[in-house]
Amino acid sequence: MATSRAPVALITGAAGGLGRAAVARLRERGMHVVATDLALAEIPCGAPMSVASLDVTDEAAIVSVIDRIQTEYGRLDHVVHLAGAAGHGPLDSVTLKDWNRLLDINLSSAFLLAKASHESLRGSRGTLTFASSTNGLNGGSALSGPAYAVAKAGLINLARYLAKEWAAEGIRVNCLAPGPIKTPMVTGRFTPDMVQSLQASVPLGTLGEPEHIAHAIDYLTSPAGAFVTGTVMNISGGVVID
Numbered sequence: 001m002a003t004s005r006a007p008v009a010l011i012t013g014a015a016g017g018l019g020r021a022a023v024a025r026l027r028e029r030g031m032h033v034v035a036t037d038l039a040l041a042e043i044p045c046g047a048p049m050s051v052a053s054l055d056v057t058d059e060a061a062i063v064s065v066i067d068r069i070q071t072e073y074g075r076l077d078h079v080v081h082l083a084g085a086a087g088h089g090p091l092d093s094v095t096l097k098d099w100n101r102l103l104d105i106n107l108s109s110a111f112l113l114a115k116a117s118h119e120s121l122r123g124s125r126g127t128l129t130f131a132s133s134t135n136g137l138n139g140g141s142a143l144s145g146p147a148y149a150v151a152k153a154g155l156i157n158l159a160r161y162l163a164k165e166w167a168a169e170g171i172r173v174n175c176l177a178p179g180p181i182k183t184p185m186v187t188g189r190f191t192p193d194m195v196q197s198l199q200a201s202v203p204l205g206t207l208g209e210p211e212h213i214a215h216a217i218d219y220l221t222s223p224a225g226a227f228v229t230g231t232v233m234n235i236s237g238g239v240v241i242d
């Protein structure tokens with residue numbers, strides 16, 4: 001087993017808008033990034049980077065990827081969980097199958113990643129970062145539905161719980177709460193009128209850029225964020241005022 005001299009970061013949802021920006025930013029920092037998604041063909045590749053197919057609801061697949069990272073690089077310093085899926089509302093239109101699927105993708109996946117990566121992060125005194133949403137702070141809306149809002153709220157308290165439980169081991173756990181960001185999850189799901197309405201709802205008057213989230217991840221995984229754990233970073237242009 002070789003040990004990488006550069007920090008190693010695992011990013012889920014790497015083919016999405018936020019994932020691509022996060023991969024690029026951490027690679028610029030000199031990290032070796034293990035980029036995972038179901039849509040591997042959509043992940044831009046090249047050193048220092050490797051890719052792996054990953055269904056974040058599959059416990060065995062998660063364990064296998066982390067075991068592979070430990071075998072190939074001898075370390076895992078950062079886990080950034082960006083994989084997720086939005087739903088729809090109102091409540092009466094949501095089936096139990098829809099509800100369970102969205103909780104599995106958005107919340108249970110974080111539980112599985114945390115369990116599987118704990119030993120590695122303890123060894124590196126590393127970081128775990130979840131991507132919640134302003135939906136998890138303000139109750140959400142029918143645009144993404146009740147299951148999404150509940151799952152994103154759950155991520156916030158899971159991050160807070162783990163931050164306390166793992167603090168003595170030197171592992172920092174934090175959560176991002178983005179508002180409307182210019183990614184396919186927004187621009188690809190909604191009509192132009194709906195996107196315009198979303199933009200008008202942002203006090204700063206514009207949708208966020210994926211790079212805004214990538215810079216937050218950069219901070220949380222850097223020495224500059226060494227005294228930050230258990231926090232929720234509200235990156236919403238004022239949609240939510242803490």
